[in-house]
Amino acid sequence: MSTRIAFLKGHGTENDFVIVPDPDNTVELPPAAVAALCDRRAGIGGDGLLHVVRSAAHPEVRHLAAEAEWFMDYRNGDGSIAEMCGNGVRVFARYLQRAGLVGEGDLAVATRGGVKTVHIAKAAAGGDITVGMGKAFLPEGEVTVSVADRHWPARNVSMGNPHAVAFVDDLSDAGNLYDAPPFSPASAYPDGVNVEFVVDRGVRHVAMRVHERGAGETRSCGTGACAVAVAAARRDGADPAATGSPVTYTVDLPGGSLVITERPDGEIEMTGPAVIVAEGEIDAEWFETVNP
Numbered sequence: 001m002s003t004r005i006a007f008l009k010g011h012g013t014e015n016d017f018v019i020v021p022d023p024d025n026t027v028e029l030p031p032a033a034v035a036a037l038c039d040r041r042a043g044i045g046g047d048g049l050l051h052v053v054r055s056a057a058h059p060e061v062r063h064l065a066a067e068a069e070w071f072m073d074y075r076n077g078d079g080s081i082a083e084m085c086g087n088g089v090r091v092f093a094r095y096l097q098r099a100g101l102v103g104e105g106d107l108a109v110a111t112r113g114g115v116k117t118v119h120i121a122k123a124a125a126g127g128d129i130t131v132g133m134g135k136a137f138l139p140e141g142e143v144t145v146s147v148a149d150r151h152w153p154a155r156n157v158s159m160g161n162p163h164a165v166a167f168v169d170d171l172s173d174a175g176n177l178y179d180a181p182p183f184s185p186a187s188a189y190p191d192g193v194n195v196e197f198v199v200d201r202g203v204r205h206v207a208m209r210v211h212e213r214g215a216g217e218t219r220s221c222g223t224g225a226c227a228v229a230v231a232a233a234r235r236d237g238a239d240p241a242a243t244g245s246p247v248t249y250t251v252d253l254p255g256g257s258l259v260i261t262e263r264p265d266g267e268i269e270m271t272g273p274a275v276i277v278a279e280g281e282i283d284a285e286w287f288e289t290v291n292p
Contacts, residue, residue, distance in 0.1 A: 004281035007037075008095060009044060012087035012274045014219035014255025018046040019095050019276075025057040028291060031079025036290035037282070038077040043290075044282075047218045048085060049075040050092050061110045068108035068115045070096060076214030084113035084160040086222015090129040090274035093118045098276050113160025129274050133159060133223065135266040136230040139188075145195055146182045147175040154183070154195070155231040159268075161213075162193045163227035167235065171199055174209045177217035196224045198232065206232050207252040219255030226268050229260035240264045 005027055008019040018037050020027060029051055038046045051073035056065040058073065072092045074085045089109055096102040097120055104123075109116045117132035137158040145154045145166050150173065154164035164183055168174065174181075174197035181195045192213040201207050208228050210221040229249040233239060238247045240262050248261040258272040 004284050005287060006279070007044060007282050008098075008276055008279040009046070010050075010091040010094060010274065010276040011255070012090045012220065012222065013253055013258060013272055015085075015087035015221060016046045016219075017048050017050045017088055017091050018044050019050045019052060019091070021052045021095070021099070023052070023054045023057065025053045027051075029075065030291060031075075033287070033291035034075045034079040035077065038079075047077050047212065047215045048082070048088060049077075050088055050095070051075065052092065052095060055110045060112065064110040064115055068110035070101075070107075071110040074111065076212070077216075078214045080214045081112070082161060082214065084111050084116075084223055086131060086133060086159075086224075086226060086270050087220055087272070087274075088222070089116055089118060089131045090222070090270075090272060091276075093120055093129050093131075094274035094276055111160070127273070128271050130269050130271040131222070133226050133268040133270050136227065136262075136268060138230070138234070141185075141188060143188050144184050146184075147173065155227075155234070156188060157227035157230055159223040159226050161223055162189050162191070163196060163224055164189070164193050165196045165198060165228050165231035167198050167200075167231075169199070171197060171207065171209050173197060174211075177209060177211040179216070180211055180213070194221060194224050194227075196221070196228050198228050201250075201252060204232075204236075204238075204248060205250045205252070209254065220253040220258070222258065222270055222272070225251040225253065225258045226260050226270055230262060230268070233262060241266060 055071040119130040143154045152166040154166040157163045210224045
């Protein structure tokens with residue numbers, strides 16, 4: 001490799017990412033290379049990787065180029081491909097703003113989970129970023145998740161990626177979330193699932209821990225927070241489609257808090273911070289060893 005590859009590091013409520021700007025889609029990022037970059041001891045470290053590509057340059061989303069100039073080609077920390085990452089979209093937008101590619105206000109971002117609408121608030125207003133996360137889909141059927149010899153019913157929620165939301169008495173009930181909690185039936189999630197364990201903190205205020213598919217326990221999960229808010233609203237009898245009024249939940253995660261609003265039309269908005277903490281270049285010689 002004759003030139004070095006630029007990277008940045010950012011996080012949204014401590015869900016952290018390696019960012020690789022690659023507008024023309026020229027950087028090869030096979031799973032092994034992504035996993036090496038996300039390794040916290042031998043690489044840069046992150047829960048996942050944000051590959052920043054122009055939609056027109058990527059065959060998967062070229063058809064979306066007229067709707068969204070930029071594609072968030074998201075990878076899990078183990079190198080696997082994921083449909084969406086809510087915290088990742090906010091950090092992705094913050095990178096675009098930092099690079100001078102977009103300004104404050106609205107923009108569209110293409111993801112494998114569809115085109116997401118993003119609003120970047122003015123710095124004077126705290127600079128939070130709001131992401132239109134689309135609508136939740138609640139598949140029918142009972143799901144159970146387990147930790148050791150304990151079992152809980154879980155609400156099956158899809159936010160473009162799959163979630164199993166279990167309400168527990170204490171967040172410590174989740175145990176060690178490095179390994180994926182078992183679930184049943186296996187047919188509910190043929191490609192694995194993100195599992196959220198949730199406790200109540202107050203009126204329309206909950207706290208959660210999460211095992212993210214392909215990453216283990218993370219400090220935050222944006223799509224997971226949305227799934228939790230939807231599951232809590234249904235449990236609490238607060239379905240905006242039925243009441244005609246939006247419902248908002250504050251969701252506390254180990255890395256911070258997110259505000260989730262579901263509107264009567266089913267559209268969900270997530271608001272929270274996004275921070276770029278570093279930038280540099282990947283060493284060419286090292287990268288060639290992990291991406292031969």
